[in-house]
Amino acid sequence: MDCSILVEKLITRIRSFGSKKLSYSGRLVLVSSVLTALYNYWVNIFVIPKGVLNKVNSICRNYLWDGGPDFIRCPRVSWEKICSPKSEGGLGLRDSHVWNIAAMGKLVWWIYYNPDRLWVKWVNQIYLKGQCWDDYQPGTDISWGWKSVCRIKDKLAAGYSNGQWVLDTKGYTIQSGYELLRQKFQTVTWHKQIWNTWCIPKHQFIAWLVAREALLLKERMLSLGIAAAADCLLCGKGIENHIHLFQTCEYARKIFDELGQLLVVALPATDLVHLIASGQHSKLKKGVLLCAVLAAQYHIWIQRNQARVAGCILRPTLVISQIMKLLKMRVSSRLQPNLVSRDVMWLSSVKLHM
Ligand SMILES: [Zn+2]
Structure with missing residues (x-):
């Protein structure tokens, strides 16, 4: 998949807003809507390279601070803090890279609990070949996509206990995966x-x-x-x-x-x-x-x-x-x-x- 299309679409979208006259809060609403649209499509269905999502984050951050996709000054608040909940002093936005990992965490979950899915059957046949998913370690000569899924399994390992997702009673949810992965900050009083x-x-x-x-x-x-x-x-x-x-x-x-x-x-x-x-x-x-x-x-x-x-x-x-x-x-x-x-x-x- 050519992910540069994603970046281009975002830049075009942000340029179409074309307003440095909007207040910070107006731009925040637009950034939030762009990111939401992004979650609803791209990052929920594809593993997207980190470099592309870092670019997406920086476009959104630059637009928020300056009203355009390029901003050379140092942002007043780091993107990690902006992406923390309001109770931790952030603006409640979501980091697209972290969200992508959490969304793709569904694939890890499917391998545990959805053996009848066509994709899981294919994974079992091509990669797992009867090995236990918990203990599976990928070899070096495998595809980038499968390696990414294995890496995501490692990142989410703290949420699993004996193959059970323990952070949500409903089983694995993107929200609970995101909560595990995101950077935490101290609660603020204001x-x-x-x-x-x-x-x-x-x-x-x-x-x-x-x-x-x-x-x-x-x-x-x-x-x-x-x-x-x-x-x-x-x-x-x-x-x-x-x-x-x-x-x-x-x-x-x-x-x-x-x-x-x-x-x-x-x-x-x-x-x-x-x-x-x-x-x-x-x-x-x-x-x-x-x-x-x-x-x-x-x-x-x-x-x-x-x-x-x-x-x-x-x-x-x-x-x-x-x-x-x-x-x-x-x-x-x-x-x-x-x-x-x-x-x-x-x-x-x-x-x-x-
Ligand atoms: Zn004064």
């Missing part, structure tokens, strides 16, 4: 807050980068030798790093202090996502506050970029009015009829619901 359904996807992506401290800020740029100074572009009074820009910066403080007054809640210079999560708020209030904080982080990031590119920024009051407008829209579109009186009183007092 994923439920950032991916809260009250928040806006493009705000969530920036909040994810903030939580991972993965934005390319001037402190980091200075250490890489790509900036001459590290002073904050918004207030000029501090070193531009994640803590300064999103917590202690004078510009950010004006936004959070006034937003806190309008929402009758303290939004001090700390990790606000964590603070709101640990506060004694109702589910609705937590959702609205998280939506507000993520929106503020997003606008601070946009204004920082405006300052860098155009040398001018919006006044904090204008940013706050945009955030309050967004909150009103979110509340009116998501409000359930069976509100508890505590929520009704708070929403009325902060003028988000009449």
Whole structure:
């Protein structure tokens, strides 16, 4: 099989999206849909060479970061981390190479449990020749495809015990194979807050980068030798790093202090996502506050970029009015009829619901 067709199809597809103007979250949806289409066809039915799937991964990664198939700068978060579940700080994408191995794990399973399949009969006749599949070791003069199946058996060996797949009660599933093979990361404490359904996807992506401290800020740029100074572009009074820009910066403080007054809640210079999560708020209030904080982080990031590119920024009051407008829209579109009186009183007092 000529796998270069797969790469070409992907590049053509990604070029057809043709949008550097899309937000990160918009590109994430497209990458996810491309990869899903890929799983649904190619990687589920063929063993694809690692080099080809690495190329597929890099095309998707480049599109996510830069809106095109080629991207020469260092990605802000590694592909392995992006491909981890949201609970481990990733974006929940799947690595196509690992998925391909897991999908082809079906063949290993079939040899154990589906002796009547035509392909298994053929394998028995040509390769196994009566040998036990558990103990079988391939010779050197065999086809690339069969060698790959044997290699996949070795990679999945930890999931088998006495020929039984022990990681799923239903027997071998691609999902359980993928779970065994994928790289694991520590669980993070912030994923439920950032991916809260009250928040806006493009705000969530920036909040994810903030939580991972993965934005390319001037402190980091200075250490890489790509900036001459590290002073904050918004207030000029501090070193531009994640803590300064999103917590202690004078510009950010004006936004959070006034937003806190309008929402009758303290939004001090700390990790606000964590603070709101640990506060004694109702589910609705937590959702609205998280939506507000993520929106503020997003606008601070946009204004920082405006300052860098155009040398001018919006006044904090204008940013706050945009955030309050967004909150009103979110509340009116998501409000359930069976509100508890505590929520009704708070929403009325902060003028988000009449
Ligand atoms: Zn500042």
